[in-house]
Amino acid sequence: MRSSAFSRRRALRATAAATAVALSVTLLAACGSSGGSTSTATAEDGKPVDLLFWGWAKGTKEVVEAFNASHPNIRITFEEIPAGNAGGYAKLSNAVKAGNAPDVFNVEYPQLPDFVSQGAVQDISKLVGQDLKAKYLPQAAELTSLGGRTWALPLDAAPQAFYYRKDLFEKAGITVPKTWDEFRTAAQKLKAAQPETRIATFFPDDPTTFEAMAWQNGARWFSTSGEAWKTDLTGPETKKVSAYWQQLVDEDLVRVQPSFSQQWTASLQKGETAGYLGASWGGGVLKSNLATTPDAAGKWAVAAMPSWDGTPASGMLGGTTFAVSKDSKKAKAAVEFAAWATTTPEGIKARIASGTSSTYPAATELVPTAAKAFNSDFYGGQDLYGLYAHAADSIKSGWTWGPVMGLTNGTVKDAFGKVAGKTGTIDDALAAAQQATLAELKNRGLKVAQ
């Protein structure tokens, strides 16, 4: 009797313990990573190479499908992650830290040095031949080589462009401004004619638009001399741009709204904002953001970015690259995929035919392919790519992104918030970012030129 009671209890205890162990094992498994890419499969054994790819650029899904259909030796698994600054970069750096990064991922030009400096990116110099490199626009290719080595393949060049409402400009009797002086005059005329309408927007949440303007004026925020970094966020070229924009904001000639926010979209829909100073990819974004707005189609047009002296000049606003992660053992296949996606007509066609992308390919010989694939009814049939091509040629070379761009941009963004709240100026923001960047460079042990 007793022994049976004991054994029953023991059995119960054992079951409970087993359940507990099982429970915790499942939970632990759930806590852990969802599998990395550590296998070293090669095409030699007849099996295709499996590549994991993280990205978010528009039309990527279509590109991967087209690649998989035409390449039996490589099989890409595409996982869409949030756009870089919306959480994608956080996810990436976490995965790198945890050792389960994807083989290949998208990273934008400004963040590439940061990722390289964190040791997340593999040096692919040996896999990228001169003939491949020569296919890319030089201004884009130079942003992917750091310290004399190649770290990524450029997908697009992103020359600046000015999108505007033809009808609203006509109503106010203004022509497309060619210089920044004309732009201010046009802004005043537009506001006088339609007090509720502004010519464009200052994005307090987006340092990159401002950076492109500084770049256009010949500023170089970062440069290297020997093994040391030089940081110059407050030079005369930048100051000229900041003074100009400060005045536009102070005189209420531009709207101050976060980029791509509901607010911004709503004011475009209502015709309260008549223009958008963006980049080549903005053509697709604008089109899809306003797709459901009645009568929007056909009213928009694109013009070259105003410049300071009237001659074409452009910076670069964003733009995406393909990078291979540090620990991937399948770099060769990854580079093959990246080269296909960025330099073949099939790769570019698949992206643009998705309908949402107006990517300007960094591989310049594909521009006609892209132009043909892009439906420009929204812009009244205007030849967007012809305009982008001129702008791309006018991108100033020599710009380098810094190695702590996350912090630099974060500081600018926080301080631009005060510009929006009228408690600070653009110059304050640049000074704060210059100081914070220098401190961070030193903190990371990087050399800073005096």
Place this chain on the structure above:
Amino acid sequence: MTTRATRTKGTARPGSGARPGATTRTSARAAAPRRRGRYGAPAVLLAPFLVLFTACTLVPIGYAVKLSLFTEHRSGLGFGGTETVFTGLGNYTRALQDEAFRDGFLTITQYCLLYIPLMTALALVLALLLDSALVRAKRFFQLALFIPHAVPGIIAALVWMYLYTPGISPVLDVLETLGAQPDPLGHPLPAVVNMALWQWSGYNMVIFYAALQAIPREVLEAAVIDGAGPLRTAIGIKIPLIRPSLAMVGLFTVIGSLQLFTEPMILHNTAPGVTSTWTPNMYAYTAAFERGDYGLAAASSVLLAVVAAGLSFAVTRATRSRSERAREARA
């Protein structure tokens, strides 16, 4: 011997298969396995908790502490890879010296000063109303006021962001036609407090209401017989008697406030006033994911945890003496 017998007898529970008679007869032989049984059952029952607690709380905390003691160093241009070096308390001093981190605590303090009195007052008034004889459809109101809490924080934040955004928000549109010029996104602190009020008042009201229901009815009857009206009963009898609940809600709210993250993070994208380091949690997030500085992120998280632990200790102590005083008052 006697003590052991009573003790063993005490552990015999209904359904355990042991009878008191059997125990006394075989007490000497049974003592050893009995004792094992006494510790065995709690051990088995505690095991799942302890395993999970270790795996999901202690180990991550240990890892965070370890991370916080190291930093990554590069040299030259920084493209030659990183080197992890021990820095002792270096990350802690860096966090404490950073004005942005200290400002985060200032934000939290301002938030608490505005939010806690408002929320407590609102929840208490609602609970007292429900508890009084004045309100009909008690169940309906209880549920209706609780529902906001069932909405996930992130969804609530998105909905509120929509309501705060000029040009889209129907509420702001109506206010504007009435001549007001509200700018909630320009005043992030009240905006966040409002979101928290909406989400938590109903929840805390339920806690207060439950405490009010537990007040002995004869005490309230005695008050009524002594001539106290509803208001006098509420202020003089009910509130003092539910003080422990008030203190508990206060404690949870302070700890919760320290961890303020979701709502400001959502607002960060549209309200320029909400910087990336607006609260200490956001500071840690930014340090890790914008700056790639995991050491600094870990150090600031540990500091935040220490502050939270210190505050809980202080509030618990203050509460205990107060509830003891309340018990004396009752006696």
